Amino acid sequence: CALPIWAGARAKAPLMTAYALLEALGPSDPLAQGEVDESTGLIFATTTGHIANWEHELPLYVDGSLAVDDFAKVFRDHPLGRSLDGLLRTLAWPGPFQVLTSACAAGAQALALARRWISTGKVRRCLVGSTETLTHLTARGFDCFNLLAKDLATPFGQNRQGINLSEAAAFLQLEAEPSDRKS
Numbered sequence: 001c002a003l004p005i006w007a008g009a010r011a012k013a014p015l016m017t018a019y020a021l022l023e024a025l026g027p028s029d030p031l032a033q034g035e036v037d038e039s040t041g042l043i044f045a046t047t048t049g050h051i052a053n054w055e056h057e058l059p060l061y062v063d064g065s066l067a068v069d070d071f072a073k074v075f076r077d078h079p080l081g082r083s084l085d086g087l088l089r090t091l092a093w094p095g096p097f098q099v100l101t102s103a104c105a106a107g108a109q110a111l112a113l114a115r116r117w118i119s120t121g122k123v124r125r126c127l128v129g130s131t132e133t134l135t136h137l138t139a140r141g142f143d144c145f146n147l148l149a150k151d152l153a154t155p156f157g158q159n160r161q162g163i164n165l166s167e168a169a170a171f172l173q174l175e176a177e178p179s180d181r182k183s
């Protein structure tokens with residue numbers, strides 16, 4: 001499946017999302033071959049979404065050095081589900097889909113929703129994924145709460161001092177019963 005490269009320097013999230021989805025599918029998956037049907041659901045969870053598209057302009061707008069119309073042009077492309085939107089259009093997605101943006105709980109809620117979709121028969125399988133990019137807004141938020149480690153984090157250490165932030169994208173497939181496809 002050849003997914004188009006979204007243009008622009010701020011297109012990291014859609015590219016990470018597309019790559020993670022293709023990695024989860026494998027080359028022999030019908031979806032990777034362009035065979036999409038209603039029996040597969042897609043749930044996308046994110047916290048940061050496309051914040052990087054407007055976070056640098058926000059302080060300029062707040063302090064009055066960026067006009068409302070100029071900020072509006074940047075902010076129009078802000079949806080947290082923008083990465084998913086690109087995939088849905090590219091794949092001509094006919095099945096159910098959902099974006100969850102409930103901060104740190106979004107991934108767990110996405111898995112629970114996928115389980116419900118499968119157990120109720122809404123879908124036969126569900127692709128669940130997330131993309132998080134590191135933004136200044138996120139880093140400053142965690143820093144304001146004094147949650148960032150000064151060095152490498154030691155989450156299981158007795159003297160742990162905080163967390164490290166990073167970027168990632170991942171998808172996984174959940175199915176009611178294992179398929180006989182070989183991926």
